[in-house]
Amino acid sequence: MKRTAEASSSWLRGAAAAMVLTFDVDAESCVLAEGKHYAQHPGVLSHQAYGPRVGVPRILRMLADLDVRATFFVPGATADTWPDVVTSIVEAGHEVAHHSYSHRRLVDLAPDEEIADLERGLEALGRLGIKPAGHRSPLSSPSERTASLLAGYGFQYESTLMDDDRPYLLETDRGVLAELPPHWTLDDFAQYAYLPDPSIGQVVESPRKALEVWASELDAMRRYGCLFVLCCHPFLSGRPSRVEALRELISRALGHGDVAVLTAAEVAARVTADPLIDIRPHNSRRTAATNQLTEAS
Numbered sequence: 001m002k003r004t005a006e007a008s009s010s011w012l013r014g015a016a017a018a019m020v021l022t023f024d025v026d027a028e029s030c031v032l033a034e035g036k037h038y039a040q041h042p043g044v045l046s047h048q049a050y051g052p053r054v055g056v057p058r059i060l061r062m063l064a065d066l067d068v069r070a071t072f073f074v075p076g077a078t079a080d081t082w083p084d085v086v087t088s089i090v091e092a093g094h095e096v097a098h099h100s101y102s103h104r105r106l107v108d109l110a111p112d113e114e115i116a117d118l119e120r121g122l123e124a125l126g127r128l129g130i131k132p133a134g135h136r137s138p139l140s141s142p143s144e145r146t147a148s149l150l151a152g153y154g155f156q157y158e159s160t161l162m163d164d165d166r167p168y169l170l171e172t173d174r175g176v177l178a179e180l181p182p183h184w185t186l187d188d189f190a191q192y193a194y195l196p197d198p199s200i201g202q203v204v205e206s207p208r209k210a211l212e213v214w215a216s217e218l219d220a221m222r223r224y225g226c227l228f229v230l231c232c233h234p235f236l237s238g239r240p241s242r243v244e245a246l247r248e249l250i251s252r253a254l255g256h257g258d259v260a261v262l263t264a265a266e267v268a269a270r271v272t273a274d275p276l277i278d279i280r281p282h283n284s285r286r287t288a289a290t291n292q293l294t295e296a297s
């Protein structure tokens with residue numbers, strides 16, 4: 001496919017597009033963040049435990065079959081509850097990144113709570129020998145402080161903001177981070193998230209439909225030199241037909257011959273080294289513009 005140049009593509013190193021497969025291993029954390037009383041709800045907990053218990057091993061086998069590496073965003077709570085599963089991800093050669101400790105919305109936390117949660121997550125991963133290079137905010141809800149905090153703690157990238165489909169550098173008051181933008185289109189929550197209580201979603205779509213949505217975006221991204229960041233959750237995408245849809249999607253990407261399948265940290269390293277990459281200030285300008293709009297209305 002002929003590419004249309006829109007932004008620096010030297011980070012692609014000649015590929016038409018890049019694919020990053022990400023798995024958010026939320027397990028029980030995302031329901032406990034909705035209410036501590038779910039800790040006494042075996043039905044709800046079992047729905048979430050399916051992810052680490054069945055989904056992760058199955059996904060790891062599929063990735064090994066295709067000989068590709070992925071990035072697993074792991075809340076500290078998951079690392080504490082399922083240490084052997086998280087260790088198995090590392091031992092299979094994949095990247096493990098930070099996904100908060102408790103999976104609460106960062107935008108709702110007080111500044112000291114956000115720092116405590118970030119540090120607790122680092123400690124939990126650290127106990128398994130993991131020093132994460134990247135971070136994804138739970139529920140796509142970073143605070144205005146998050147990017148700056150991450151830069152201050154030495155993170156190299158985040159994968160949270162949705163204002164592009166190509167990576168860029170985010171300039172904060174404590175340093176620069178690569179941003180690898182995800183999107184709801186490429187998130188399995190929109191396809192498969194169904195749980196009545198807590199109500200995390202109300203859809204059970206066909207894996208064929210999910211595959212169609214994702215494959216059409218992948219195919220088109222090759223024209224525009226984009227970064228395809230797929231975000232899946234093992235408690236959703238670990239089910240048999242859904243793993244097979246993922247297998248088909250990755251095989252399709254490999255079959256194109258011009259899609260680089262990389263970990264998030266690999267993309268971040270390329271982006272950071274790209275002298276032509278777009279560098280965007282975080283918060284200051286954007287907040288000023290938003291404040292103006294708020295005042296004008």
Ligand SMILES: [Zn+2]
Nearest residue numbers: 024026138139
């Ligand atoms: Zn999550």
